[in-house]
Amino acid sequence: MSLDAELARRMYLDMWRIRMFEEEANRQTGLGNVAGALHLYCGEEAVGVGVCAHLRDDDYVLGTHRSHGHCLAKGAPMNDMMAELFGKETGSCAGKGGSMHVADLSKNILGANGIVAGGIGPATGTGMATKIRGTDQVSVCFFGDGAAARGPFHEGILMGSLWKLPVVYVCENNGYQQWVRRENVAVVDSVATMAASYDIPGVSVDGQDVVEVHEAAGEAIDRARRGEGPTLLEARTYRYFGHSMGDREEYRTREEVEDWRDNRDPIALFRAYMAERQWLTGREDEEIRTAAKEAVTAAVEFADASAYPPLAAAHADVLDTEWRADA
Amino acid sequence: MSTLTIRDAIHDALHEEMERDESVFVIGEDVVAHGGPYTVTEGIAERFPDRIFETPIAEAGIVGVGVGAALAGMRPVVEIMYLDFITCAMDEVVNQAAKMRYMTGGQASVPIVIRLPCGLGRYIAAQHSQIMESWFMHVPGLQVVAPSTPKDAKGLFKTAVRSPDPVLFFEYKSIYTAEGEVPDGERLIPFGEAEVKREGEDATVVAVGPMVGKALEAGVTLEDDGYDIEVVDPRTLSPLDTETICASVRKTGRAVVCEEDSSFAGTGAEIAATIAENCFADLRAPVTRVGMPHVPMPFAPPLADSVVPQVASVVGAVRRVMA
Structure with a gap:
């Protein structure tokens, strides 16, 4: 799917929707409306949007603890997501999952995942299901650079390659494993180089450049859809907020964050790219931001007006209690 | 038959x-080479x-792949060569398979x-000799199946494959070759239904x-001692048929709980606590457990045989509660 003005405007809108959703979620945490951990995607929007722009509704996406952006980019309704963060019964997961477990199975968004590298094996498994059934769906698994240290990264990608499964492994390398700089705990700079061990393409792109992400993801997804197997796609990116709430951010300087925000912001870079091609007028830019803002405001109103789940909900959905062995 | x-x-x-x-498939180590x-x-x-995938030696990957395939509507039958190796895939069992239905508010089903x-x-x-049923009984969202006869193994396995939720299916190596009558045709055994394997009046x-x-x-x-015991086989440990167990104990007034694994914080501990909570007034003796002492399995055959509970261990325990 090559980039044109119309698609670019859609992607630009998606990036703003994510940015504003995250900033609002952060504000709502401060107000006490969102409990628990909140891992914000601000600064990394180009990755989720650039990849998901290629995906169909029936393609699978599996994520991380930092997956609001992936879910929104794959088409999860924003109202449901905000309500989930609020813990309300109208939430994507009826208030049972929260920020780290947003899922929308109607869109084949199989869930954010609170375990680092937890989605890699399951994403490989959705690829196996696709292969057994002989359909042409693609599975995308997002994970951070920290996941590359874990065994399931190795085991999952190994099997994905062994059976040439239609999976794209997308590493969002934001340079930090929670509060630790990657170089303190990793022995290779680029996660993409690890692809050599699995005999699959390893591609590293500038994760702040949505055009570059989109192009590389398109190649990887097409390759998977053609049945030629997985790709390990690394997007070098940066998160603007701390790992989660309560992060004192002593591991990085304010100047470093400001430098990325001022000079490497994915939304600003994309706006400049579009303006250069006359794909975005000032007025369209304004309209897109207003649309994103209005969607977020509506989502907060929806979440705020919704009720918490009845207490009985705590006891439901452990097993499918309706099911009976039929003999 | x-x-x-x-x-x-x-x-x-x-x-x-x-x-x-057609959605059922097999994945595991050496599953092709040697069955x-x-x-x-x-x-x-x-x-x-x-529909059979022979894997690298990668249990976390194997179970993870199974979880994903199940989320996508397949019905994987995963073989972990020895139960002991499931510890390499605990995240996939405990944090992924067991939690998906709940965390997604009932959207997801993991029929693995x-x-x-x-x-x-x-x-x-x-x-290579552990059992560890209780590790999995402790986790909501998992079903723990423990067949003791060929009839139960077949009926419970078919139910397991069709269940919409994860099943840990325990296959005890020591009784793989035990023979028994199996009804012909399709017989599914529901989970959560214990079977009284022998009726008796004096002790459960x-x-x-x-x-x-x-x-x-x-x-x-024990018949020679004049004791007529009732043997209750839970068949599934989660869900656990507490009604059948408690009904038997109310009748006999005595209970011995037997497992092959270590008793400490084990399967029998849950069953014994259930009996104590529900049948205290009916008990004429303390609930007694039979199990392995809290030691790893030793190698030397005489040592191994000395720690695994035997027929005599059950006999001794029944005599104690009858005394």
Whole structure:
């Protein structure tokens, strides 16, 4: 799917929707409306949007603890997501999952995942299901650079390659494993180089450049859809907020964050790219931001007006209690 | 009726389920090469070559792949060569498979069966002989199945494959070759239904897996003492049929709970606590447990045989509660 003005405007809108959703979620945490951990995607929007722009509704996406952006980019309704963060019964997961477990199975968004590298094996498994059934769906698994240290990264990608499964492994390398700089705990700079061990393409792109992400993801997804197997796609990116709430951010300087925000912001870079091609007028830019803002405001109103789940909900959905062995 | 071993019963049930449902597939180590160490998957590769996947030695990957395939609507039957190796995939079992339905507010279903050859078989020491049912009983969202006879193994396995939720299917190596009558045709055994394997009046022996056979043998010996024991086999440990267990204890007034694994914080601890909570007024003696002491499985055969509970252990425990 090559980039044109119309698609670019859609992607630009998606990036703003994510940015504003995250900033609002952060504000709502401060107000006490969102409990628990909140891992914000601000600064990394180009990755989720650039990849998901290629995906169909029936393609699978599996994520991380930092997956609001992936879910929104794959088409999860924003109202449901905000309500989930609020813990309300109208939430994507009826208030049972929260920020780290947003899922929308109607869109084949199989869930954010609170375990680092937890989605890699399951994403490989959705690829196996696709292969057994002989359909042409693609599975995308997002994970951070920290996941590359874990065994399931190795085991999952190994099997994905062994059976040439239609999976794209997308590493969002934001340079930090929670509060630790990657170089303190990793022995290779680029996660993409690890692809050599699995005999699959390893591609590293500038994760702040949505055009570059989109192009590389398109190649990887097409390759998977053609049945030629997985790709390990690394997007070098940066998160603007701390790992989660309560992060004192002593591991990085304010100047470093400001430098990325001022000079490497994915939304600003994309706006400049579009303006250069006359794909975005000032007025369209304004309209897109207003649309994103209005969607977020509506989502907060929806979440705020919704009720918490009845207490009985705590006891439901452990097993499918309706099911009976039929003999 | 046919006479089958437990191994044959599971083998046959697997073939029948794969024949019936194209979404059932097998994944595990050596499942093609040898049908697994206990040959349960023998013949699948010839009959269903596109639905069996022989894997690298990568248990976390194997279970993770199974979870994903199940989320996508397939019905994976995962073989973990020895139960002990499931510890390499605990995240995939405990944090992924068990939690998906709940965390997604009921959207997700993970119909995965994880087969776990377990316990003492040949003498292969501490890393190839554990049972650990209670680890999984403790986790909501998992179903723990513990068949003791070929009939139960076949009926429970077929139910496991069709269940919409994860199943840990315990296959006790020491009784793989135990023979028994299996009804012909399709018989599914619901989860959460214990079976009284022997009726009696004097004491209830709740026995799990290989302890069922030992309890039945003990029952014969105890007849000479004039004691008529009732043997209750829970068949599934989660869900646990507390009604049948408690009804038996209310009748007999005495309870011995037997498992082959370590008693400490084990399967029998949950059953014993259930009896104590629900049948205290009916008990004429303290609930007694039979199990392994809290030690790893030793290698030397005389040592291994000394720590695994035997028929005599059950006999002794019943005599104690009858005294």
